[in-house]
Amino acid sequence: MPELILPVYSSRQCFNHCAFCTIPGATGGCYRKMPISRVFEIMCRLNEKYGTRVFSFVDETFEGKRMEQLADEINASGKTFFWHGETRFSPTLSTDVFNKIYQSGCRQIQFGLESYNQRVLDLMKKNTRVDWIDRNIHDCLNAGIPVHLFFMIGFPTETKEEALNTLAYTENVLNYSKQVCGVPYSTRGFTNFGLVMGSDVWNHPDKYGVSVMPKSQYEDLRLEVDYVSGTGLTLNEAKSLSDEHHIDFYMQEVINGSDTIDLPQRLHISEVTWILDSIHAVRYKGHLTKVKRRLTSLNPADRIWLDSKTSVVLVEPFAYFYNSEYHHVYAVSQLVYLKLARLLEADCSISLILDQGDLELTRAIEELLHYGLLNTNIDADYVMHDNGFQLVKSSFVKEVGRSKEGLRVLLSCATHRMCAVNDFSFALLSLFEKPITKNEVRDILKKEGLSTSEEQLNKLVDNCMKADILQLVR
Numbered sequence: 360m361p362e363l364i365l366p367v368y369s370s371r372q373c374f375n376h377c378a379f380c381t382i383p384g385a386t387g388g389c390y391r392k393m394p395i396s397r398v399f400e401i402m403c404r405l406n407e408k409y410g411t412r413v414f415s416f417v418d419e420t421f422e423g424k425r426m427e428q429l430a431d432e433i434n435a436s437g438k439t440f441f442w443h444g445e446t447r448f449s450p451t452l453s454t455d456v457f458n459k460i461y462q463s464g465c466r467q468i469q470f471g472l473e474s475y476n477q478r479v480l481d482l483m484k485k486n487t488r489v490d491w492i493d494r495n496i497h498d499c500l501n502a503g504i505p506v507h508l509f510f511m512i513g514f515p516t517e518t519k520e521e522a523l524n525t526l527a528y529t530e531n532v533l534n535y536s537k538q539v540c541g542v543p544y545s546t547r548g549f550t551n552f553g554l555v556m557g558s559d560v561w562n563h564p565d566k567y568g569v570s571v572m573p574k575s576q577y578e579d580l581r582l583e584v585d586y587v588s589g590t591g592l593t594l595n596e597a598k599s600l601s602d603e604h605h606i607d608f609y610m611q612e613v614i615n616g617s618d619t620i621d622l623p624q625r626l627h628i629s630e631v632t633w634i635l636d637s638i639h640a641v642r643y644k645g646h647l648t649k650v651k652r653r654l655t656s657l658n659p660a661d662r663i664w665l666d667s668k669t670s671v672v673l674v675e676p677f678a679y680f681y682n683s684e685y686h687h688v689y690a691v692s693q694l695v696y697l698k699l700a701r702l703l704e705a706d707c708s709i710s711l712i713l714d715q716g717d718l719e720l721t722r723a724i725e726e727l728l729h730y731g732l733l734n735t736n737i738d739a740d741y742v743m744h745d746n747g748f749q750l751v752k753s754s755f756v757k758e759v760g761r762s763k764e765g766l767r768v769l770l771s772c773a774t775h776r777m778c779a780v781n782d783f784s785f786a787l788l789s790l791f792e793k794p795i796t797k798n799e800v801r802d803i804l805k806k807e808g809l810s811t812s813e814e815q816l817n818k819l820v821d822n823c824m825k826a827d828i829l830q831l832v833r
């Protein structure tokens with residue numbers, strides 16, 4: 360549910376001097392901070408003037424002890440604010456502090472992890488210790504606050520084993536967050552180390568065992584420079600390892616994936632706001648081109664399931680369904696929801712639903728299917744039998760490699776479903792960059808003198824829809 364989120368600075372620049380970072384050099388180490396009472400006053404003013412409840416702290420580093428002071432101010436005021444910010448690992452952050460911070464509305468903390476190896480952290484001049492990292496992440500997640508971990512692969516002299524150690528650690532953190540703490544929103548962001556002009560590594564390459572390569576004549580405005588490292592991962596090895604692990608992580612999600620999502624024990628900012636808004640909202644939002652179908656017109660053997668982007672939250676007297684892709688909200692009574700939840704657990708078919716003879720439940724399911732909150736294979740049916748529906752390629756599609764048979768493997772980064780297509784089908788998919796009907800695709804192919812059978816086109820569309828590569832325009 361869109362809601363105004365305003366950026367706030369509580370401090371400028373940074374007090375640390377990490378070897379890879381350009382901020383200390385660019386600012387002459389001139390760290391300035393605003394009294395927290397003043398920061399809180401600004402939040403209140405913004406709240407009064409623009410009605411915003413959600414704030415994004417854009418400090419380079421929002422010190423842990425200042426986060427705690429802000430939490431104290433917000434908690435004492437009784438205001439309902441939500442916020443997130445970036446900080447450094449610190450021995451002063453304890454369980455009590457994270458609990459206070461959560462209570463004050465903090466719904467994500469970003470940490471500059473950079474590496475999970477003490478040797479590399481020391482070389483980076485991070486001034487961080489691995490035991491602080493362990494403790495801070497554990498306490499933060501157990502307080503219900505999701506983390507985002509930034510790190511890099513291939514800092515000069517870093518070995519492959521060290522890089523793999525950081526990758527494995529962050530993967531464990533994400534699993535721990537979701538499976539043990541019930542906090543499914545923790546994330547990680549990583550890429551290969553980039554040697555940037557103005558950083559300490561660029562100023563003193565000898566100290567880090569690297570040789571900076573001269574720039575070509577076309578790169579005079581490029582801030583990043585190529586380098587050769589005496590030991591550890593080379594630039595290309597670091598890039599490959601980074602790419603490989605982005606894909607690996609998606610692959611694992613594919614294996615572990617399911618058609619339903621785990622509902623969080625604690626809520627993320629986006630959910631808090633949509634629940635608050637939904638309580639006063641109309642029964643549904645959004646406009647669809649999709650024709651509403653009666654369950655009786657569907658194949659009785661078809662099954663229904665909760666869409667992977669749908670969350671359900673119970674707020675008396677309703678159960679609110681929300682789809683984070685279409686932003687549709689639909690409310691049903693909690694009684695209907697309980698009946699539906701039992702059917703979903705039993706992997707129910709259309710015939711089983713109709714056998715209940717419950718008109719209210721049947722109508723609710725038809726509406727939920729119509730708004731994309733529940734799913735069945737009727738979307739594919741529509742497209743198979745009606746060529747007038749528009750389809751579009753999802754913007755979350757990534758080509759992740761080739762299958763043994765030489766087919767291109769496509770991944771939906773949104774749902775982690777995959778499918779494999781041959782080169783011709785891959786070229787055909789480019790026609791779906793903009794909404795288009797199957798009839799229009801056929802016309803284009805005819806004009807170009809290309810022919811594909813009805814069966815081939817249907818198969819491509821069917822497979823790509825099942826893998827969320829193509830979507831029905833709603």
Ligand code: SF4
Pocket residue numbers: 373374375376377380381382383419420447471
């Ligand atoms: S990486 Fe972060 S902590 Fe380190 S100097 Fe830059 S802004 Fe400061």
